[in-house]
Amino acid sequence: MGDNITISQSELIALVNQLVDQKVNARLADVEASLKSIQGTVGTLSENCPEDRATLVVFSGEMDTLFAAFTIAVGAASMGMEVSMFFTFWGLTALRKDKTFSGKAVGEKMVAMMLPNGPHAVPTSRMNMAGMGPLFFKYLMAQRNIESLPNMITLAQELGIKMVACEMSMGVMGVTRAELLDDIDYGGVATYLGDAAKSKITLFV
Amino acid sequence: MPIVKISRAMKELQTGVTLTVTASDPSFKADVEAWVRKMNQKLTSFTDSDGIQIAVIEKVS
Numbered sequence: 001m002g003d004n005i006t007i008s009q010s011e012l013i014a015l016v017n018q019l020v021d022q023k024v025n026a027r028l029a030d031v032e033a034s035l036k037s038i039q040g041t042v043g044t045l046s047e048n049c050p051e052d053r054a055t056l057v058v059f060s061g062e063m064d065t066l067f068a069a070f071t072i073a074v075g076a077a078s079m080g081m082e083v084s085m086f087f088t089f090w091g092l093t094a095l096r097k098d099k100t101f102s103g104k105a106v107g108e109k110m111v112a113m114m115l116p117n118g119p120h121a122v123p124t125s126r127m128n129m130a131g132m133g134p135l136f137f138k139y140l141m142a143q144r145n146i147e148s149l150p151n152m153i154t155l156a157q158e159l160g161i162k163m164v165a166c167e168m169s170m171g172v173m174g175v176t177r178a179e180l181l182d183d184i185d186y187g188g189v190a191t192y193l194g195d196a197a198k199s200k201i202t203l204f205v
Numbered sequence: 206m207p208i209v210k211i212s213r214a215m216k217e218l219q220t221g222v223t224l225t226v227t228a229s230d231p232s233f234k235a236d237v238e239a240w241v242r243k244m245n246q247k248l249t250s251f252t253d254s255d256g257i258q259i260a261v262i263e264k265v266s
Contacts, residue, residue: 071206078212079243145229147206155209 053082054201057192061090061116062125063134063149069205070094070152076201077159084195085156086187088166091205092173094119094153095165095180108174115173119149157183164191207233208240215246215264223249223263233258 007015054076058069069085077083087095096118101109116122124133138148147155156163164185170176177186185191196202207228214224230236234251237260241248249261 074206074209078206078209079240080212159209 050200051082051198052080053084053195053199054203055084055192055196055199056086056202057204058085058087058091058094059089060125060205061093061122063119063122063137064124064126065205066091066094066119066122067149067152069203070149070156072203072205073161074152074155074159077156077161081201082162083156083159084162084164084192084199086164086166086192086195088169089173092165092169092175092180093122094149095163095184096175097181098179100176100179104174111173112175119153122149153181157181162195166192206230208236211237211240211262212244215244215262218264220264220266223261226260226262228258228260229256230258233260237262 054073056069056073058066060066069091073083073085093116096115099112099115099117101112104112122134123131124137127133127136141148162185163181164187165175165177165180167186167188170180170186207226207230211224211226214226218224226237234253237251238248240246241262245266247263247265249263250259251261252259
């Protein structure tokens with residue numbers, strides 16, 4: 001006590017600078033650590049955040065149900081969304097361009113015989129009346145200037161909607177790739193779930 | 206479907222240009238309003254006289 005320490009101004013400045021550096025570095029390490037943790041959280045969040053995507057499972061194969069599915073899909077695409085459609089069981093009819101019998105087993109031939117030839121020949125889910133219903137609806141829709149189902153399917157392809165045929169139901173029903181539209185994808189339940197998990201909208205029609 | 210045609214026509218336009226659409230679809234007003242909201246565009250005016258609906262949409266983005 002009472003000792004006077006003499007220190008030059010430059011020494012004092014150096015000392016102060018050293019102390020400031022120590023403090024700043026300690027604080028910076030904290031900030032860097034929390035920044036790293038925030039970056040990690042943001043990465044996880046954006047990975048799990050849904051995209052602007054709609055995913056539809058098309059299970060049924062009637063004129064009205066298919067029309068509803070394609071109207072939603074085409075509408076979503078027009079609203080800037082990415083759209084995926086998965087066609088399984090009766091829904092495969094929407095993608096059918098052809099029907100073949102050669103090279104198929106008896107059971108597969110029978111299924112092929114009983115299924116509609118394509119989206120132009122599908123029944124209605126109600127009021128089918130042995131095929132009169134679809135004719136009547138086609139007439140009503142044309143009168144109201146509404147696109148036909150085959151046109152909606154073409155439109156969906158033009159708009160870049162991803163259409164995926166379910167390989168498993170194709171196998172069960174003996175549907176071959178040659179019978180379906182060109183430029184479509186093929187996949188299974190994981191393909192659907194992968195897209196559905198990243199979608200804001202997912203529907204089963 | 207009006208929104209399909211609107212969406213296609215708007216793609217061809219430059220920012221600041223307006224598109225005038227005439228439609229008879231009864232749900233046109235609701236649809237076009239939802240469309241501009243989702244697509245961040247602007248509905249400048251909407252008129253309806255005896256079922257002839259005219260929407261003017263400005264491309265803002």
